[in-house]
Amino acid sequence: MKLDKLVGDRFKERPSDCAIDSHALMVRGGYIKYVANGIFSQYPPMKRISQKIERIIREEMDSIDGQEVLFPVVLPGTLWDESGRYQSVGSELLRFSDRNGSPMVLGMTHEEAAVQLVREYANSYTKYPFMIYQIQTKFRDEARPRGGLIRVREFTMKDAYSFHTSQExxxxxxxxxxxxxxxIFARAGVPEVISVQSDSGMMGGSISHEFMLLTPVGEDSIVLCKECGYRANMEAAENIVDNAKTGELEEIKLVHTPNIHTIEDICEFLHAPLESSCKAVVYQKNSDDAYVVVFIRGDLDINETKLTNFLGEDIHPAVITPECGLNAGYIGPYKLEGDFTVLFDRSLEGAQNLSCGGNVEEYHYTGLNIERDCGKVEYHDFAKIAEGGICPVCGKKAITISRGIEVGNIFQLGTKYTKSMNMTYLDADGKAAHPIMGCYGIGVGRLAASVCEVHHDDYGPIWPITIAPWEVHICCVRSDDPETHAFADQLYDELQKERIEVIYDDRKATAGVMFSDADLLGVPVRVIVSPRNMKEGCCEIVTRDKKISKKVPVGEAVEAVGAVLKELYDEVQKGCK
Incomplete structure (x- = not known):
């Protein structure tokens, strides 16, 4: 490929609307083009990267007996009605009607389509187990797309679905x-990806893992234990508390607390730590706006995913009105009256001498003991685990919180979809049973952007050899010099004959412009051909990560390039298990 024919421009300035590096570099380097919020077109370099990632995915899916299929992008709403998700999934699912008025959806995930495809075929236990997968365009109407290809609305994804006759x-x-x-992740050049326990969310199922690439720009919070290696997404991490009993149990007292509304203010007023307070966090159910009051220790925050899972429906922060019966800023569990769902986080279990709202304007209680003053209550885990918290596995106070980008996920779905969609098979005894499903996803564009995010410098991406748009970038400095240009042309032809992917820059451009473009394209191996090198009878081979830089005789250039490529591929292979 000649660089002067490559569709797409490269430029020096960082776009003002690109908050993270990978987004900025992909725009600057001519990889992607903004179309609409969360929707991008791909220029040739990005398309080539995507194809290589897809090839790696296909090879690994085929190696575990996956069979590639293709589901429609547009699906009838009736199919999602069968699973119950047409109504239960929120506004992320794009719904519309066709010209006949039939409800349709744009597929954001394809569990329903997978079941529909095989439920007549897989009617006997002899057909099991099997796995089908696709690499397909999907659409999820994200409320807040961000980071270029990190979080988009339209995306390409590999999703796989396995079917089994037993949990084992x-x-x-x-x-x-x-x-x-x-x-897959090791071959894509990011062996540092880790797996964490995760929340299954709308997918359903009891066991799930996310594969996370740790980076400060990640939007997911990852819980790690530095002692035992426990790893989980913040949404799924269990919060453990230890409420040590200190001092004598006090009587509950109503205290005048004028002009105090926040938990921080009341603790300052009472000269007490946040841990000795009980705060109320109020939500409303999306279905009917009914109020949900959650009481939790003052130093902790609500994990809304845990709360949503417990309630079995979506929620939103409450709008507290004068007539609702709640006194904003003064809500407490003692003598709380009203038609509310009242829940207690287990951070309050065993705690004593707490401060809390008095359910009266400008009053709080002190000396609260939940068991004594509120009767028998049930405690559940609704809290976010915090830095320095107790590990739910080893029990040590060794929790750290990192940021990460989710690049893949796997779920044990169970019979959630096969039951709701009436998919059955006859077992060996002739009895009907529902197959058990697994689901496995990887976002292609997100993976590419994530690799760029963790493997770049100030000048551009540093693509791993396995997914780079090209393997070799020839820079013909001073193409107006006949000898230099002739050798660069020859090298270009010979490398192509060796089936090496080459991008060739023989433009009449300055060395600075040429090298700047080469940095933005991030090709792993660069060969510099210049009049100065020609006088020495050599060319220069430099890797994008600067780990290799050497001059080789022109007669050995092709062989030397091949050796460097082999070294780079071997290095990636070492990271594969």
């Missing part, structure tokens, strides 16, 4: 897919 068989296959994912 699903678990065996789940483990095989888990290991295949580790190989």
């Amino acid at each position: 068989d699903l678990e065996r296959y789940y483990d095989k897919c888990y290991k295949a994912y580790e190989r």
Whole structure:
């Protein structure tokens, strides 16, 4: 490929609307073009990267007996009605009507389509187990797209669905897919991807893992234990508390607290730490706006995913009106009256001498003991785990919080979809049963952007050899010099004959412009051909990460390039398990 024919421009200035580096570099380098909020077109370099990622994915899915299929992008709403998700999924699902008035959706995930495809075929236990997968365009109407390809509305994704006749068989296959994912990320040049326990969310199922690439710009919070290696997404991490009993149990007292509304203010007023307070966090159910009051220790925050899962429906922060019966800023569990769902976080269990709202304007209680003053209550885990918290596995105060980008996920779905969509098979005894499903996803564009995010410098991406748009970038400095240009042309032809992917820059441009463009394209191996090198009878081979820089005789250039490429591929292979 000649660089002067490459569609797409490269430029020096960082776009003002690009908050993270990968987004800025992909715009500057001529990889993507903004079309609409969360929707991008791909220029040739990005398309080539995507194709290489897809090839790696296909090879690994095929290696665990996956069979590639293709589902429609547009699906009938009736199919999602069968699973119950047409109504239960929120506004992320784009719904519309066709010309006949039939409800349709743009597929954001394809569990329903997978079941519909195989439910007549897989009617006997002899057909199991099997896995089908696709690489397809999807649309999820994200409320806040961000970071270029990190979080978009339209995206390309590999999603796979396995079908089994027993939980044990699903678990065996789940483990095989888990290991295949580790190989995929290692082959894509990011062996540092880690797996964490996650919340299944709208997908359903009881066991799920996310594969996270740790980076400060990630939008997911990852919980890590530096002692035992426990890892989980913040949404799924269990919060453990230890309420040590200190001092004598006090009587509950109503205290005048004028002009105090926040938990921080009341603790300052009472000269007490946040841990000795009980705060109220109020939500409303999306279905009917009914109020949900959650009491939690004052130093902790509500994990809304845990709360949503417990309630079994979506919620939103409450709008507290004068007539609702709640006194904003003064809500407490003692003598709280009204038609509310009242819940208690287990951070309050065993705690004593707490401060809390008095349910009266400008009054709080002190000396609260939940068990004594509120009667028998149930405690549940609604809190976010915090930095320095107790590990739910080893019990040590060794929790750290990092940021990460989710680049893949796997779920044990169970029979959530096969039951709701009436998919059955006859077992060996002739009895009807519902198959058990697994689901496995990887976002292609997000993976590419994530690799760029963790492998770049100030000048551009540093693409791993396995997914780089080209393997070699020839820079013909001073193409107006006949000898230099002739050798660069010859090298270009010979490398292509060796089936090496080459981008060739022979423009009449300055060395600075040429090298700046080469940095933005991030090709792993650069060959510099210049009049100065020609006088020495050599050319220069430099890797994008600067780890290799050497001059080789012109007669050995092709062989030397091949050796460097082999070294780079071998290095990636070492990271594969």
